[in-house]
Amino acid sequence: MSARAFEAFLTHIYMDAGARARFKANPRAEARRAGLSDEECTALENTDWVGLEMAARSFARKRELKRKEHPRNSFKDTLRNLLASFSAPFRRH
């Protein structure tokens, strides 16, 4: 498994509250489902849970601010994210 997949998984749990809740409920299973290695699954079991929730909320606030201040760029990001989500390995289940 690659560092690239690990970053993609982190992005997923920062962005998607449902995925975050599933990950918190069963971190190893969710990390395993994303194809991460045993070592990475173990690392994720030791996640800073308080920090995860705070960071995710902070990112959401930043996106909302960006949507208001730079609607054109924000629209591009939203469209790009939508397209990327069709090919993402982390599908809602």
Next chain:
Amino acid sequence: MAAEGVEAVAAEAAVVAEADTMNELQDRVGLGWRADLAAGIFSHLEYIDLLEVVADDFFGAPRQIRALKTLASQVSVVLHGVGMGLASSVPVETKRLEKMARLVEQVRPEFWSEHLAFVRGGGIEIGHLAATPRTADTLEGAAENLSRAAALVGSKPIVENIATLIDPPGSNLSESAWISGILASADCDLLLDLHNVYANGLNHGYDPKAFLPQIPAARFRAIHIAGGKFISAPDGSQRLLDDHLHDVPDPVFELLEEAAALSPNPLTVILERDGAYPSMDCLLAQVELARQALARGRARRTVSQEVLV
């Protein structure tokens, strides 16, 4: 006082005076350019050594670039990127580097900078700077991205440490070891954000003052100072959010003094403020406090060098 004592005090005063002179010649203090501050900045240019402009705001905006070139003809300008995601195992997008290259070519800043962060994963944009897992893989990825950036833009960026509310999952290197490793591998200088050091120290349990000597001071080239606020965590604890909406707290000025005492090179200090703008007098007072902190640090550095000799 004995004659020897008087001589010692006089010698120290001379050293401090010399440091002050050096400081005036070398270190600079400026502001982050924000449109809301434009009128205040233009009417107080004599107190501002330079301006830092967010590069991404000017990508693909020819009219704004013309205005930026006009600005750059009146005051020193440096460019600051926020969207590349250089500290990642994912190669930085060529189109973003090309945009920066075009802007650098047009504006000809003294330097450009970017963050040691990742901003997207799996093709999804996070919309802000996320702390990269600190591993050998991401260190190598960052170094490769910095090498590509230097090749495409034509100059190396100065890289900035970021603030993070979460201790980045999967990390097996300390923040200082990871940053130092990237600086060495990519042969880049550091934009040392002192409020980020302060916030990370408080949030993740280390002493911010002890952090600074762990990074090679010869790499310090620019410094950010800013303020933030404490926010409540779901468990009732508090963490410091680096929101750039508050005045610079005293501990950050103390860190600035430390950085100046350590650095052998001229420093460019930028006060960042992104909203809840106070009066220009209040911002300029913080600029002045930064100058005083630099002078104190330089005086300490000079005195310690004299002792070594």
